[in-house]
Amino acid sequence: xxxxxxxxxxxxxxxxxxxxxxxxxxxxxxxxxxxxxxxxxxxxxxxxxxxxxxxxxxxxxxxxxxxxxxxxxxxxxxxxxxxxxxxxxxxxxxxxxxxxxxxxxxxxxxxxxxxxxxxxxxxxxxxxxxxxxxxxxxxxxxxxxxxxxxxxxxxxxxxxxxxxxxxxxxxxxxxxxxxxxxxxxxxxxxxxxxxxxxxxxxxxxxxxxxxxx
Amino acid sequence: xxxxxxxxxxxxxxxxxxxxxxxxxxxxxxxxxxxxxxxxxxxxxxxxxxxxxxxxxxxxxxxxxxxxxxxxxxxxxxxxxxxxxxxxxxxxxxxxxxxxxxxxxxxxxxxxxxxxxxxxxxxxxxxxxxxxxxxxxxxxxxxxxxxxxxxxxxxxxxxxxxxxxxxxxxxxxxxxxxxxxxxxxxxxxxxxxxxxxxxxxxxxxxxxxxxxxxxxxxxxxxxxxxxxxxxxxxxxxxxxxxxxxxxxxxxxxxxxxx
Numbered sequence: 001x002x003x004x005x006x007x008x009x010x011x012x013x014x015x016x017x018x019x020x021x022x023x024x025x026x027x028x029x030x031x032x033x034x035x036x037x038x039x040x041x042x043x044x045x046x047x048x049x050x051x052x053x054x055x056x057x058x059x060x061x062x063x064x065x066x067x068x069x070x071x072x073x074x075x076x077x078x079x080x081x082x083x084x085x086x087x088x089x090x091x092x093x094x095x096x097x098x099x100x101x102x103x104x105x106x107x108x109x110x111x112x113x114x115x116x117x118x119x120x121x122x123x124x125x126x127x128x129x130x131x132x133x134x135x136x137x138x139x140x141x142x143x144x145x146x147x148x149x150x151x152x153x154x155x156x157x158x159x160x161x162x163x164x165x166x167x168x169x170x171x172x173x174x175x176x177x178x179x180x181x182x183x184x185x186x187x188x189x190x191x192x193x194x195x196x197x198x199x200x201x202x203x204x205x206x207x208x209x210x211x212x213x
Numbered sequence: 214x215x216x217x218x219x220x221x222x223x224x225x226x227x228x229x230x231x232x233x234x235x236x237x238x239x240x241x242x243x244x245x246x247x248x249x250x251x252x253x254x255x256x257x258x259x260x261x262x263x264x265x266x267x268x269x270x271x272x273x274x275x276x277x278x279x280x281x282x283x284x285x286x287x288x289x290x291x292x293x294x295x296x297x298x299x300x301x302x303x304x305x306x307x308x309x310x311x312x313x314x315x316x317x318x319x320x321x322x323x324x325x326x327x328x329x330x331x332x333x334x335x336x337x338x339x340x341x342x343x344x345x346x347x348x349x350x351x352x353x354x355x356x357x358x359x360x361x362x363x364x365x366x367x368x369x370x371x372x373x374x375x376x377x378x379x380x381x382x383x384x385x386x387x388x389x390x391x392x393x394x395x396x397x398x399x400x401x402x403x404x405x406x407x408x409x410x411x412x413x414x415x416x417x418x419x420x421x422x423x424x425x426x427x428x429x430x431x432x433x434x435x436x437x438x439x440x441x442x443x444x445x446x447x448x449x450x451x452x453x454x455x456x457x458x459x460x461x462x463x464x465x466x467x468x469x470x471x
Binding site for chain 2: 056057059060061062063064065066068069072144147148150151154155157158159164165168169171172175176177180181183184187188191192195
C-alpha cells in the first residue's frame with residue numbers, strides 16, 4: 001500500500017484538494033442562504049412547515065439521482081463541478097435551514113423580551129442576542145452537514161467529478177484495494193478535521209460556555 | 214426527449230428481466246433485507262445501552278463515525294475484497310444503517326421521562342415490562358426517526374451499489390451513463406427519487422400509526438403538530454428536544470443521505 005502512495009502521490013493529492021474544495025464551497029454558500037431563510041421561517045411560522053416539506057422532499061432524493069438530473073435542469077455539462085456544488089448546496093440547505101430555524105426557536109422567550117425591554121431593536125437583537133445563543137444548535141447541524149458532504153462528494157466520482165471518489169473508482173476498476181483504503185482513510189480524516197475545526201469555532205463563539213463553574 | 218425511456222411502455226413490463234418494476238423490486242429487496250438485519254442488531258443493542266446507560270460512549274459516537282464513513286468507499290472496498298455479488302452490497306448496507314438506528318434508539322430511550330419509569334416501577338412492573346411497555350413506546354418517535362433515516366440512507370446507497378455490479382434502480386443510472394443513453398439515466402433518477410419520497414411518506418404514516426397519541430402530543434392542550442412534539446409538554450420539550458437531539462444526536466431527521 002505504501003508503494004502505491006509513493007507512486008501515485010500526485011494523483012492522491014489532486015484528488016484530496018478537489019475533494020476539500022467541492023465539500024467546502026457548498027457549505028459556505030449554504031450558510032449564507034440558510035441564515036436569512038431560517039430567520040424567515042421563525043418569523044413567519046407557516047413558512048417553517050413549507051420549508052420542511054420542500055426540503056424534506058429534496059433531501060429524500062438520492063444523491064446520484066440529483067447529480068444526474070441537475071445538468072439537464074441547469075444546462076451545464078454533466079462533468080462540471082457546478083453540478084456537484086449545486087446538489088450539495090441543496091442537501092446542506094435542507095439540513096441547515098431546519099437547524100437554524102430550530103436553533104432560533106429554542107432561544108428563551110424571556111431573554112428576547114428582556115433584550116427588547118433594555119432597548120434592542122429587532123435587527124440588533126437578532127445579531128447580538130438571538131444568534132449567539134442559537135449558535136451551538138446551529139453549529140451542531142453544521143457539523144452533521146459538513147461530515148455528510150464529505151461523504152457525498154465521493155459519490156460524484158461515478159459521474160466523473162469526485163475528489164477522493166476517484167480513488168474508489170480506480171481501485172474498483174483495478175480490483176485493487178489499496179487506493180480505496182487510502183481514500184477511505186483520507187475521507188474519514190477530512191471529516192474529523194472539519195468536525196474539530198467547527199468545534200473550535202463553536203468554542204470561540206460561545207465564551208460563556210467555557211466559564212468554569 | 215429525455216423521458217423516452219421512462220414513458221416507453223415496454224420498459225414497464227413485469228416479465229422482462231431488466232424492466233423497471235423488476236429493478237424496483239430488487240431495490241426494495243436490498244433495502245428491506247439490509248434494514249431488517251440492521252434493526253435486528255441495532256434495536257436490542259440500542260435499547261440495552263439506553264436502558265442501562267453502559268457503553269453510552271459507543272452509542273453517542275457511532276452516529277458521527279457512521280456519518281464520516283464514505284458510503285461509496287465502503288461499498289467498493291467490500292466488493293473488491295469479497296468479490297462481486299449481493300453479499301458485499303448487503304453487508305455494506307447493513308453496516309451503514311446500523312449507526313442511525315443505534316444512535317436514535319439510544320437517544321430515544323435516554324429521553325424517556327424518568328418520572329414515568331419511576332411510576333411504572335412503583336406500579337410493580339418487572340424490568341422487562343418497564344422496558345417494553347413504557348420505555349420503548351415513549352422512545353418511539355426517535356426510534357422511528359432513526360428507522361426513517363436508515364431507510365433513506367439505504368435507498369440512496371443501494372442506488373450507488375449498481376456501480377459495483379449490483380441490481381436495483383441504480384442499474385438504469387449506471388448503464389445509462391456508460392452507454393450514453395441519457396433518457397435511461399433520467400428514468401432511473403426519476404424512479405429512484407419517487408421511490409425514496411414514497412418510502413418517506415410511508416414511514417411517516419407508519420410513525421403516525423405506531424407512536425401512541427399520548428406520546429406524540431397530538432391530544433395535548435395547545436399542543437403542536439404531532440410529528441414534532443415528544444412527551445407530555447410539547448412546547449417545553451420542543452426547545453429542549455431540538456437542543457437535545459441536535460447537540461447530542463444530530464441524527465434524528467438530519468442523517469446522512471448516502
